[in-house]
Every structure is written in structure tokens, then in C-alpha cells.
Amino acid sequence: MDSFAYGRASGIEDALAEGSGPNTVFLAGGTELLNWLRLGIAKPERVIDLTQLTGLAEIARLPGGGLRIGALARLNDVALNDDVARGYPVLSQAILKSASAQLRNLATIGGNPFQKTRCGYFRAEEALPCNKRNPGSGCSALNGINDRHAIFGWNESCVATQPSDPATALVALDAIFVTVHREGERRIEATDFHILPGDTPHIENALRHGELIVGIELPAAAPHSAYLKLRERESYEYAVVSAAVALDLEGERISRARIALGSVALKPWRLTEAEHSLVGVSANDNAAIRKIIEGSFGEAKALTHSAYKITLAKNAAVRAVRLAARASP
Amino acid sequence: MSIGEPFSRIDGPIKVTGTARYTADLRAANMLYGVLVTASIPAGKVTGIDKGGAMLEAGVVRVLTHEDMPRARTPIAGPPFAHSFLPLQDDQIRHEGQVVALVLAESLEAAEAGARKVQVRYAPTKATMPVALAWPEIDRAAEPPRNTGYFFLEPEFSKGDAVHNLAKAPKTVATVYSQPSRHHNPMETSAVLALWEGDALTVYDSTQHVFAVQRGLAALFGIPPASVRVISQHTGGAFGVKGLIGAHEALAAQAARIAGRPVRIALSRANMYSFLGYQPRIVQKMGLGADEKGILTGITHDVVNLATVTDDYIEAATEASKALYATPTMWLRQRAERANVAMPTAMRAPGEGPGMWALESAMDELAVDLGMDPLDLRLANYAETDPATGAPWSSKKLRDAYEEGARLFGWRDRPRFPWRDGDWIVGQGMASCLMGTFRFPSRAQVRLRRDGSAVVETGTQDIGTGVLTIFPQIAADVLGIPVSAIEFKMGDTTLPEAGPTYGSSSTMGVGAAVLAAAQDVRNRLARMANLSPAEVCMADGRIGRTGAAESFSVADILERAGESEIVGTGSFDPTKHGAGYSMRTFGAIFVEVGVDPELGLLRLRRAVGSYSVGRIVNPRTARAQLLGGIVWGWGMAAMEQSAFEPSLGRFLSKNLAGVAIPVNADIPSDITVHFVDEVDEKASPIGGKGIGELGATGVAAAVANAVFHATGKRIRDLPITPEKLIA
Amino acid sequence: MEFRQHLTVVLRINGLDRQMRVDARTTLLDLLREHLALTGTKKGCNFGECGACTVHLNGRRVNSCLVLAASADGAEVTTIEGLAAAGKLHPVQQAFIDHDAFQCGFCTPGQVMSTVALIREGHTRSEAEIREWMSGNLCRCSSYPQIVAAVEAAIRVKEG
Structure with a gap:
């Protein structure tokens, strides 16, 4: 890993104020970010640790049905929560199948959708031609090893897939990502969170720099x-x-x-x-x-x-x- | 008796508490961390290396390149080196992943960050890449092997006119089987710690053969082997990849000399794919000819494996066809397809592992064609003597293994047709297992002390096979003392020289040396007690004539003689055992699989492995070896592949997320390992043979045969992934 | 918020408070192995792909290669060295010996730490559940059936 400076957010305001700074990233579960740092996929100068923020890991019933899951809730805690397991088996199952028990004890529900593709070219230990990793360098998978790659929505700039299991369940559930940013809060439909490659496959989601998911809202229960x-x-x-x-x-x-x-x-x-x-x-x-x-x-x-x-x-x-x-x- | 008892592992307490020390757990005062930089092109040369960025990283001490390294004092040519060249000796790039620089730093963090900042400039040349996976292309690219030390058999063998017999046979099989390159993936990445004291070098190493490392490094520096001490306390899995000297072992020793400080290099997982060995892609053209009753009239087996531009490692898959079935004719050929790739090496199980995938798939195809039970077809072609040479077997109880395995599995009563279990279609399949017998010279020393305790010393290695338990068992048996009274010293070149821990060889070689050393102690003691060595036995710290009531205490004998201990030595020389006999291990594997044809899923439901391997010293550790082999076979059948990217000249994924190996959820507990009652005293005085690799043979074929039974799909290219099952 | 490339952290490791100055990049795994000589926790992949580095962080099993030491400031960490008093074996460790649940031993500390957590979590209602919840720990020697047997035995000890 290249050197970076580590800071610990004491509150959401603190995180948002600093998070909009240049070359700054947020750290939650760390199960992806640490690997990006090791591979050189991310080269931040500043890392803001969110894990000590309080009040962002609760799972609460919404008035009128539905659930709100705090973004920092660990994946296992979400999957094993009674309301989630009973009311939203698709989400519970997706989480339990997403990774090992150890990883699910670290990874957060709000961080999980930020997972990057598993494309082997993108994930290599050194930078290979890949528009997502290094814009303009080409897509090696387009005519290379692409048996695990896209069948929908790809173009010549990128044929990768988004691997998140929980995000797939959240999209099926019409979940809402509640975000905060220095410039205000937003509610983003889960299905609008990830974006197709277009000409900018390195841009992966609808968030602005410094914007944070703070909660995920699930509409009425989906027991079937x-x-x-x-x-x-x-x-x-x-x-x-x-x-x-x-x-x-x-x-x-x-x-x-x-x-x-x-x-x-x-x-x-x-x-x-x-x-x-x-x-x-x-x-x-x-x-x-x-x-x-x-x-x-x-x-x-x-x-x-x-x-x-x-x-x-x-x-x-x-x-x-x-x-x-x-x-x- | 200790031999034959299922003793729990003596290394249990240290391994379950994390106190067992592996190489990367060790540190030396003033030690530097080494991290390797590897080439990003498959062919060409290094034109310049900019160390500036790396040297700016706080804590980086040096960046070593080919311009800094001392030249080898003896040419690097063949084993014990894993490759016939050493990196950083010149500017040439022969494969992607070859080491081009070594960063030394005060901390691991600095060394890793520094390595990412080394800028290498290259002048690429046109690389030779593996051809497309199709027999005509592979056949055209294949060349007769050059022997640079990495193959150990005649590349061609024939008996009679197999081609003629196949042409006129009423029943024939002519098919091509293939498998991708696969890596060993031991959980411990290779690691080395090298330190110099004057001209004496000490190396702590993760290796399967300390004496090979000693010899190789001594030659590299032009110093006597006695000046090099290699220590390997525990090796965290190896499976072949730690058998020969890899670049990192030489580079750590060279770097430590240059830096004047100890250097530790613990490879990254990516390094393991970049420049260490793997089982190469293998393509096999099989031909079987048989009469209407299934009696084989000929076997042809034409094998091509991927090799490098400098060396031809040959994957001796034809060994399967050479030894398993009685056939009047055979024609076997091994060739290499050369490319700018990293050097392959032996991997559990080499030769017969791939060979049995092809042969036992083809036998199943023949059985289907004949409408014959696949087990009956095998019994009909049972080889009473070595089919290649006609020599008698040292011991072979494969018929028992077939029958007992079939009974344990319920093979004879199995449903003829596949059946449904929910969405799963269940099928069953079987195959034979076969492995060569490798034996290496070994020496051991046993010291029996006055207090009845003993020390067993031999420079073997612990890679997890169970030697830390079974060698004390062997000595305890002779000395009539409990296993707990024995201290076992191993993994150090200052001890009597033992052979490598590969090729399923340790029990026969090192075990026999320990046995001989313990017997030497007993003989010496007998003479001190005025007993005839041939007639004595020892028990409970006493020695006496076998069957006699009178016995003498070891302590008394030693005290009278004024000795504190008796030292016995022993050795095993393979040329003195079993000359004129052919030696192999045999077995049968029966599997039941589930296939979900809509979802392309394949899962193992249960398995029975039944083996003819001679005497079992410890049924518990032996079971682990065979079970492990079966799981390896499952991995080979169902998922393992290291995808190679020809346009970049590299393995695409160099990690354990992009490459699948079996996890706990893949392996049902309903796996039975059975050994037939057998003693093979010709292979070794221990009566046993090798068991580390046999279990991994035959499994892939049995699985593919079961998939055929379940679905009617004959899969001839491994692994059997969803893509192939829904096609 | 203060940003630092080096910082002082305090972790309670195996019951002892340890105060250390660390590089912001240092992982919990490297902290344990290289700074505290607690080498029982193994590095098999350094990417969360093998489970050899499993430790308990605030009572839960995690891959220590994916945790920054800085982020673990104030946390309670249990490693294989802290599972039982010196010279004693935890029932899970004993079960691993009794059921031959290891060969080379390299993945074993991680397997043991995972098992201890697994039993506490209660995901042991069937063999299939045990196998699934133990799948985050690769064992290339492939002692999986023996590991499952050890887990089942350790549960019996706990219940008995």
C-alpha cells in the first residue's frame, strides 16, 4: 500500500466536511478498500474511518411497513435479523451467500454496493489494460477471457459485471438508498445506484464525491x-x-x-x-x-x-x- | 506394537495452538524484508530500471536488479533448481512474472510500497504463446522433449504394434482429453529467511527438501555444502511446488550477502503464480482397441504438455497406460509444447494424475460401448504382471481393492439408471487409481538414552503428511518404548541426510532408515547384554531373548558399560530392495454425484476409495492423505483451472478469488477410505508404499463417468463447469 | 478530524492492553505478526480469500488482513495464542487433535478460531450448516471431513 493519512470521523458532519476533500475515501468494513489499496486500484491520500460513528447500525421498522437498515450494520447482523430473515428472505439469503462468515462480520450493508467488479483484468496485481481501472487503456476482456462477464448492458468500453449479491436483492426489493452529502440528503432507488459503463466505465455509481449512504429503506415485506x-x-x-x-x-x-x-x-x-x-x-x-x-x-x-x-x-x-x-x- | 496404530499426531498441540513455527514466522536481528518485482511482459529484455521512486519510500534500503546481483559460481542447470536459469543474472525476460528486481526495506509496509514504485522499462520481443486448445493445433505445436533435467522417462515407449491392433480391433475408443494448467495453492506461500555469518550461510526455508536447497545454494556461491545450513521446521503445505529451489530462495541468500543483513522474503500469493511451478495444460489423445468381450488388444497414448522456452518439464501421463492394464501392445509418446510461460513442475499427483483422467475416462467409454459394467471391464484386463516389462509386481492387491471398494459403495447393487432427487439427477461412476513408486536414499540416527527415552534424527521435512508421528512410531516399535518417550529431530541439514518429501516416498525411504537405525541400537544393546541380535526383542525398557522370561534393563546395561546412550545408524538404499520387481500403488474410487442440469451445477454426494498400498503405519494419518487426495481429485474434476491469458502472456488471476479450490461446503463427510490388508516387503522393509498422491488419481475420471451416467454428457475437457453441463 | 500517517493505538490483545505506534497502512494481521510476534495468526493470501488470518475482533471472527490496525484502536482482539492458558488446550483445539483435523497445520489456527466462533454463533444445527459456515477457511491439505468431525465433537463437549 502507498502511504495515506488516516482520520477517524467523530460524527456524520465531520465525515461529510472532510469527505469532499480531494483524494479522500471512506472506510467502513474495509473488505474491499484494503484490497484496492494493496492492488493500487485506489490511491487515496486520506482515508476517513467511519466505523466509530454511532447510530448508523440499527435495524428499525418503519411506520407503515418496511424496514430501515443503518448503513454500518454488518452483513451478518442484517441477514440474521429476525425482521429481515422473515420479511425479506431474498436479502437474508443473498447476504449469507455473498461471502464467508468472517467477511460478513466486517462488511457493512451500506458499503457492500460499492463492491467493484471481479473481472480478472481489473483485479490483477498490476495494472492491465482496463478502462475501468485506467480510463482509455482499453478493455482486455472484450476479446479476452470473458466467460464470467456481461450479457446485458455492456459496450466496447467495458464488459464487466457488478458482483454484489446484496445489491441484487435490494434492487429486486425496490430498496431506497438514503444518502447524505454536504449539499444535502437524497433518496436513490437501488436500481439507479449502479450505472452502466457508457463512455466512463470508471464511474460506477450515482453518488457524488463525498456522499455517503447512511441507510437503506426496504418497502413492505416480501416474504415470498x-x-x-x-x-x-x-x-x-x-x-x-x-x-x-x-x-x-x-x-x-x-x-x-x-x-x-x-x-x-x-x-x-x-x-x-x-x-x-x-x-x-x-x-x-x-x-x-x-x-x-x-x-x-x-x-x-x-x-x-x-x-x-x-x-x-x-x-x-x-x-x-x-x-x-x-x-x- | 506401535506400527498400525492410529496414533493422533504428535505435532497436534503445537499446530492447534499456533506455536508451530513456519518460515515467515521467524525473524532475525537486524532483518530486512524483501519484496519482489516481476516482469509484466512474457519475452524481451529489461532496458532500464528506475529505482528512484522506491528509494524515496521511507524505510526502503536497497533495490537490487540484475546489475547488482553476483553471478552464479556454477552454471544453473537443472535440478535442484526449479528452472535452468536464475533471474537477475542477466537482462533477459523469458516469461511474464519473472523476477526483475528485489526491494529490501526495514518494514514490510515499506518494502511492499517500494516494490510498487520500481519502474521497469522493457524492449519486448515476440513471445511464443500456447496454441488454441484443439488437438490438431496442439499436435502441430508439439516437439520431442529436450532433457534439461526435468523428465525422468523415455519420451516414447512401445510394445508390439499397437497402431495395427487398434486399426483391426472390433471395438475402439479414439478420443482427446484435456485439462488446464492448475496451481498447487498451498495455504502457506513460499518463504525464506537467509543469514550469513562470515562465509557460512543459514537458510530457514519452506521446502520439501532441505538437502537440495543446501547443495544448490552452495553451488551458487561456490562454497562447500557444509557451509550452508538449511532448516525447515514446518512447511505449510507444498504438493510439489516447494520441491525444487525457486528464485526467491537464491535471491534471498544473494541479497543477504549484498546487504550484510539477514533477509526474509515471504512470497505474495501473486508471486506463487508469477514464477513458481504448476501443473501445465495437458492434452492427451487416447486410443483403446478391444475385442467383443472387452479384452484390450492395444493402447495408444499421445501426450502433449505445456513447457517453457528454456526447459521441457514433462508430465508423464503415459505412465498410466504403461502400468494399469494387461495389453499385448502399447504405443506411448510424450511431447512438449513450448511457450514463454513460467516453468511447470510436479504437482499432486504428477504423471498418473493426468494420465488416469484420460485412460479411465476412455475405459468408461469402452465399457459403455460394450454394454459392460465398467468394473468388470477393468477386472477383465487385470494385469497380473507389469504390462510394459513383464516383471512381477512387488505386491498388488488391486483385485481386492476393487471388490472391497465395490462392496463398501454398493456398486454391484447400484441402480442401472440415474435417479432424481429433487432438482438433482444422481449418477455414479468409478475408476481405478494408480501411482508410481519413488524411493530415495535416506539415513537416520537413533540414540537410546539410559532413562529409556530416545532421540530419532533424520533430515526429513514436515509438510503435513504425518512423518512427525509415524517415524517415532517405527522407532518405538523396535525399541519397545512408548512413542511419547521419543524426541524426533528433523528438517535440518546438520542431521543425517534424508530424501525429499515428495513422490510419496518418505515412509519407504526415511521410514526404512529410521527402522534400520532403531534396529542397529537394538543389535548393539543385544551384544552388550551378550544376546544374539537376531533373537532379541525389546519391551518396557528391557531387552531379552524373544519368548524368554529373562530380560535385562536398558538402564542397567548402559550403566555397566559406562555409557549414557547407545547410538544406532541406519540407511535405506533403494537399489538394495526389490530389484527385478515392478512397484506401483493401486486403488479404486467410486463416486456418487448430483447434477442440476438446468443450473449447470455438479456436487459430490459420497465417495469410497479403496487402496492397495502395502502396510499402513498409521491408519489415521494415512486416511488423511488419501482423503486429501480425493478432495484434490474433486477440485481437478469440478473447478480448478488457472486461466491463461495469451494476449498478455500471463495467468489472468493470481489469487484465490479468481481461482477456485474446494471449500468445506464442497466436501461431504460421507467419504470412506479403505485399505486392503497387504504388506509389500520388497518395496521397503517397512512393508508399506507411498500414499500421498495415489488418492488424487482416478477421481476426475470417476466424476466424469458419473456425470455421463447422470446426464449422458461425456465431458472430455476439465474442469466440469456449469458452461459444459448446460451445453 | 486529524489525519495522520502514523498514530498510536491501544488494543486489548489476548487480555493485555498493548499500546503501539503504527503506520496507518499496517493491518491488524501485520501488527500481530510483525510487531507483536504473535505469529500463530497466518497470512495465506492477504486478500480475505483464505481465512488463515482469522481472529476474534470484539468477539466476532474476522479476517485480520482486512482490518487496519488504526481502525481496531480500542478493540478487543483474541488470537490463537489467547484461546487457552499456556500449556492448556481449548476443547476445540483438543477436538482438532482427536479428529485429525489438520495436516500441515498452516490453516489450523484460523480454522480453530473460526470453529470457536461458529459454536458461539450456533450455526451448527446440521453437518451442512457447519460445512457452509466453515467455508471461509480454506484447507488445501483438504482435511474438511475431519474438521467437521472436530466441530461436532467440540459441540458435544460444550453440551456435555
Whole structure:
């Protein structure tokens, strides 16, 4: 790691005041930032430690339904919280599958969406040609090893995917990220948090410099929800493809469906078309569900080695709908 | 009897409390931390190195490059060096990841930061890269191997006219099997601490062979081996990657000499991929010919593995076909495909590991074609003698292993068709296991003290295989004292020379030397007590004629003789044991897997491994060796691959997140390890043979065969990932 | 807020308060190993990918390679050296010996620390749950079935 100066925020105001300074980053769980520092992906001059801030790790019920989760809540504490586990199984499952128990004891729910791609070119121990890591240097994965890369929303500047499991669940749940900044608070829909590469793949999310997520709001409970994560190793591995599904059911009929795919694009990918078409369909009608989901992949576009992920993503979504329907509140 | 008892590991208390010391745990007064800078191009030369930025980092003491390093006093050529060149001896770049500079600093933080600031300029040249994974391309690129010391068999072997027999055989299999490069990934990265006192060098090392490091470093500096002491208390896993001298071991010693201070280098995980060994990509063209009853008429086996521009490490996969089945004809060939890549090396299990993947997959294909039970096909081609040479086996109970394994698994009563368990389709498969027998000369010394305690000394290494427990067991057996009365000293070149801890060789070689040394003590004691050495036995601190009531206390004998201890020496010389016999270890592996064909998932449900390996000294540590091998086989089958990026000339991911190895959740507890009752006294006086690698053979084929049973998909390219299962 | 490249921290490590001056870059892992000679905690990858560096931070298992020493100021840390009194074994350590749950021993301190936490967390209701919650500790010697057996035995000791 290059040298940096370490400061400890005593309060949110303190963090926001200093966080807008040049070459300054925030430190929460540290499970990503320390690796970026070691790899040279981040080279800050100042690191602001947020972990001693108080009052930002609570999980509280919102009046009128829903939950508010403090950004500094550790992943395990979120996943194992009764209200989360019962009301939002998709989130609980996504968190428990996201990393090892040790990592989940460090990582925070507010920090997790900031995870960067697992693209091997981006993560190398030295800088390889990569527009995300070094703008203008090209995308090595476009015609290289891209079997774990995007099938949606990519362009020639970047074909990477966003790997966060919790973020995929949060997108399926229509969660809101509550942020603060020197210039005021904002509420950002989870689905608008990550941004597609465009011409600036190094810009990964909608936050302004110095802006902090302080809480995550979940709307009404989604007990019929499930998270399916596919990978060749059973645990402690990033997804090849994942699917987060939340259903509202009237009897066996689907009255609302929300489906987000993970590790298929630089943001969790909602299957909006399928979500509309699934309304009124029986949750037990596997053939109809499959047909609808397969029909919603019009925008999918394979790279040289990622075509199989299209099939896998369709199958994962179909299966996750079934798992969600069977989840018992 | 201690031999055959499942003693718990003597090294247990120090390993579970964290007090066992590995190389990177050690420090020396005034020590410098070394961090390596590696080349970012695969071919060319270094035209300049700017040390300025690194030297500005507070705490950085020196940056060493090829311009600073002393030249080797003896040319580096072949083993014990892992590669026939040493980095920082010239400006040439032969592969990406080759060391180009070494940063020395007062702190680890400074050395790491400094290394990132060293600016290297290169003049790249056109690199030779691995060709596409397809047999015609591989076949065209392949060349007969050059022997620079990294292969140990004739590259071609034939018996009869196999090509002719295959051409006229009623049943044939002609298929190509492939597997990607894979790394050893021991949990301990390699580490070394080097310090000089005058012209004497002491090296603490994470190694499988202290004496090889001693010889290599002595030659490098042109000093006598006696001036180099190598110590290895514990090595945190190795699996082959710590068998030969890597660049870091030489560079640490050179740097310590230049700096005049001790230097410790603990490799980063990325370093392990950059310049240490790995099992290279291997492509195998298999041919089987058989009659209508499945009796083999010929085997052809054509193997090509990735090698480097300077050396041809040869992955002897044809050893499988050479030794497993009775066949009247065989044609075997090994070739190398050269590229600007890091030097491969042996990895658990070399040779037969890849070879059995191809042979035992092909045998399954033949069994399917014949409509024959795959186990029956194997029994029908059972080799009563060595199929290549006709020599008798030193010992072989593979038939028992097949039968007992089949019974434990329920193979004969298995469902003929795959079945469903929820979304999983369950299939079963089996394969044989086979491994060569490597034996190395070894010496040991045993000192029996007046108080009935003993010291066993031999310069072997602890890499986790269980030698810290089984060698005391062997000595305790002869001396009639409890294992707890024995102190075992190892891992130091000042002790009697032992062989390497690789090639599944330690029990036979070092174990036999310990046995002989303990017997030498007993013989000396017998003579002191006026007993005939051939007729005595020892128990409870006493020696007496076997079967006789009268016995004499060791303490009394020593006291009368005015001695404080008796020193016995022993050795093992492989040329004196089993000449004329062929030696192998054998086994059978049965697996049950689940495949979720929609989701591309493959999971292990249960397994039975049944082995013919001679006498088991310690069933507990032996089980761990075989179980570990099975898990390695699972990793090879289901996930392990080090993806190589040809346009950059490097392994893409040099870490444990981009490369998958099995985790706890992958491995069910329902794995049975069974040993058939057997003693092989020709291989070694211990009666046992090697067990460290056998378990890893056959597994990948058994898994692929089970996947075929479950899904009807024949996967011939490892690993069996989701992409292949949903295709 | 003050920003410093070097700072003084106080950690309670294995029951003892340790005050040290550290580089802001120093990780808890390097602090333990290089500054305090507590080398039982191992460095296997330095990226949170292997679990060899597992320690308890304020009672919870974490990868010490992913924690800045500066950030752990004021924290309570337990390492493998602090699990039992010198010369004594924690029941989990004894179970690892009894069930042959290690070979080379390099990942073992991390496995033991993980197991102690796992039992406290209670994620031990089935073999599958144990395996899942122990998957953050790689063992290349592959003693996984023996580790699970040791975990199960240690639970019995705790319950019995």
C-alpha cells in the first residue's frame, strides 16, 4: 500500500466536511478498500474511518411497513435479523451467500454496493489494460477471457459485471438508498445506484464525491422471495449468475413479480418485461413462467465466451421464481 | 506394537495452538524484508530500471536488479533448481512474472510500497504463446522433449504394434482429453529467511527438501555444502511446488550477502503464480482397441504438455497406460509444447494424475460401448504382471481393492439408471487409481538414552503428511518404548541426510532408515547384554531373548558399560530392495454425484476409495492423505483451472478469488477410505508404499463417468463447469 | 478530524492492553505478526480469500488482513495464542487433535478460531450448516471431513 493519512470521523458532519476533500475515501468494513489499496486500484491520500460513528447500525421498522437498515450494520447482523430473515428472505439469503462468515462480520450493508467488479483484468496485481481501472487503456476482456462477464448492458468500453449479491436483492426489493452529502440528503432507488459503463466505465455509481449512504429503506415485506446463486464452488465464491425474486401472490396467482439478475451486467438487471407479463400467471405454471422469462431476454447480448450465461440466467430466473413462490412467510 | 496404530499426531498441540513455527514466522536481528518485482511482459529484455521512486519510500534500503546481483559460481542447470536459469543474472525476460528486481526495506509496509514504485522499462520481443486448445493445433505445436533435467522417462515407449491392433480391433475408443494448467495453492506461500555469518550461510526455508536447497545454494556461491545450513521446521503445505529451489530462495541468500543483513522474503500469493511451478495444460489423445468381450488388444497414448522456452518439464501421463492394464501392445509418446510461460513442475499427483483422467475416462467409454459394467471391464484386463516389462509386481492387491471398494459403495447393487432427487439427477461412476513408486536414499540416527527415552534424527521435512508421528512410531516399535518417550529431530541439514518429501516416498525411504537405525541400537544393546541380535526383542525398557522370561534393563546395561546412550545408524538404499520387481500403488474410487442440469451445477454426494498400498503405519494419518487426495481429485474434476491469458502472456488471476479450490461446503463427510490388508516387503522393509498422491488419481475420471451416467454428457475437457453441463 | 500517517493505538490483545505506534497502512494481521510476534495468526493470501488470518475482533471472527490496525484502536482482539492458558488446550483445539483435523497445520489456527466462533454463533444445527459456515477457511491439505468431525465433537463437549 502507498502511504495515506488516516482520520477517524467523530460524527456524520465531520465525515461529510472532510469527505469532499480531494483524494479522500471512506472506510467502513474495509473488505474491499484494503484490497484496492494493496492492488493500487485506489490511491487515496486520506482515508476517513467511519466505523466509530454511532447510530448508523440499527435495524428499525418503519411506520407503515418496511424496514430501515443503518448503513454500518454488518452483513451478518442484517441477514440474521429476525425482521429481515422473515420479511425479506431474498436479502437474508443473498447476504449469507455473498461471502464467508468472517467477511460478513466486517462488511457493512451500506458499503457492500460499492463492491467493484471481479473481472480478472481489473483485479490483477498490476495494472492491465482496463478502462475501468485506467480510463482509455482499453478493455482486455472484450476479446479476452470473458466467460464470467456481461450479457446485458455492456459496450466496447467495458464488459464487466457488478458482483454484489446484496445489491441484487435490494434492487429486486425496490430498496431506497438514503444518502447524505454536504449539499444535502437524497433518496436513490437501488436500481439507479449502479450505472452502466457508457463512455466512463470508471464511474460506477450515482453518488457524488463525498456522499455517503447512511441507510437503506426496504418497502413492505416480501416474504415470498428467494435468492439463487450459481457457482461451481458451493460457497465463498462469486456468482456466475444469480437471481433475486420477490413475488406477491394471491392464492397461487402472481399479483406482482420483481426479478433482478446478478453478475450479468454492471448493475443488477431487472427483468421488467417479464415482471409485467407474470402478473396473473399461476406460480405453479412452470412452462408459462419459463416462456415469459425467456421472452424477456431480448436485450441480452453474449460476448465471445458468455453465451452460456444467457441460458443459465434464464434457468436461474425460472428456478428462483419457483423458490420464491414456495417460500413460506 | 506401535506400527498400525492410529496414533493422533504428535505435532497436534503445537499446530492447534499456533506455536508451530513456519518460515515467515521467524525473524532475525537486524532483518530486512524483501519484496519482489516481476516482469509484466512474457519475452524481451529489461532496458532500464528506475529505482528512484522506491528509494524515496521511507524505510526502503536497497533495490537490487540484475546489475547488482553476483553471478552464479556454477552454471544453473537443472535440478535442484526449479528452472535452468536464475533471474537477475542477466537482462533477459523469458516469461511474464519473472523476477526483475528485489526491494529490501526495514518494514514490510515499506518494502511492499517500494516494490510498487520500481519502474521497469522493457524492449519486448515476440513471445511464443500456447496454441488454441484443439488437438490438431496442439499436435502441430508439439516437439520431442529436450532433457534439461526435468523428465525422468523415455519420451516414447512401445510394445508390439499397437497402431495395427487398434486399426483391426472390433471395438475402439479414439478420443482427446484435456485439462488446464492448475496451481498447487498451498495455504502457506513460499518463504525464506537467509543469514550469513562470515562465509557460512543459514537458510530457514519452506521446502520439501532441505538437502537440495543446501547443495544448490552452495553451488551458487561456490562454497562447500557444509557451509550452508538449511532448516525447515514446518512447511505449510507444498504438493510439489516447494520441491525444487525457486528464485526467491537464491535471491534471498544473494541479497543477504549484498546487504550484510539477514533477509526474509515471504512470497505474495501473486508471486506463487508469477514464477513458481504448476501443473501445465495437458492434452492427451487416447486410443483403446478391444475385442467383443472387452479384452484390450492395444493402447495408444499421445501426450502433449505445456513447457517453457528454456526447459521441457514433462508430465508423464503415459505412465498410466504403461502400468494399469494387461495389453499385448502399447504405443506411448510424450511431447512438449513450448511457450514463454513460467516453468511447470510436479504437482499432486504428477504423471498418473493426468494420465488416469484420460485412460479411465476412455475405459468408461469402452465399457459403455460394450454394454459392460465398467468394473468388470477393468477386472477383465487385470494385469497380473507389469504390462510394459513383464516383471512381477512387488505386491498388488488391486483385485481386492476393487471388490472391497465395490462392496463398501454398493456398486454391484447400484441402480442401472440415474435417479432424481429433487432438482438433482444422481449418477455414479468409478475408476481405478494408480501411482508410481519413488524411493530415495535416506539415513537416520537413533540414540537410546539410559532413562529409556530416545532421540530419532533424520533430515526429513514436515509438510503435513504425518512423518512427525509415524517415524517415532517405527522407532518405538523396535525399541519397545512408548512413542511419547521419543524426541524426533528433523528438517535440518546438520542431521543425517534424508530424501525429499515428495513422490510419496518418505515412509519407504526415511521410514526404512529410521527402522534400520532403531534396529542397529537394538543389535548393539543385544551384544552388550551378550544376546544374539537376531533373537532379541525389546519391551518396557528391557531387552531379552524373544519368548524368554529373562530380560535385562536398558538402564542397567548402559550403566555397566559406562555409557549414557547407545547410538544406532541406519540407511535405506533403494537399489538394495526389490530389484527385478515392478512397484506401483493401486486403488479404486467410486463416486456418487448430483447434477442440476438446468443450473449447470455438479456436487459430490459420497465417495469410497479403496487402496492397495502395502502396510499402513498409521491408519489415521494415512486416511488423511488419501482423503486429501480425493478432495484434490474433486477440485481437478469440478473447478480448478488457472486461466491463461495469451494476449498478455500471463495467468489472468493470481489469487484465490479468481481461482477456485474446494471449500468445506464442497466436501461431504460421507467419504470412506479403505485399505486392503497387504504388506509389500520388497518395496521397503517397512512393508508399506507411498500414499500421498495415489488418492488424487482416478477421481476426475470417476466424476466424469458419473456425470455421463447422470446426464449422458461425456465431458472430455476439465474442469466440469456449469458452461459444459448446460451445453 | 486529524489525519495522520502514523498514530498510536491501544488494543486489548489476548487480555493485555498493548499500546503501539503504527503506520496507518499496517493491518491488524501485520501488527500481530510483525510487531507483536504473535505469529500463530497466518497470512495465506492477504486478500480475505483464505481465512488463515482469522481472529476474534470484539468477539466476532474476522479476517485480520482486512482490518487496519488504526481502525481496531480500542478493540478487543483474541488470537490463537489467547484461546487457552499456556500449556492448556481449548476443547476445540483438543477436538482438532482427536479428529485429525489438520495436516500441515498452516490453516489450523484460523480454522480453530473460526470453529470457536461458529459454536458461539450456533450455526451448527446440521453437518451442512457447519460445512457452509466453515467455508471461509480454506484447507488445501483438504482435511474438511475431519474438521467437521472436530466441530461436532467440540459441540458435544460444550453440551456435555
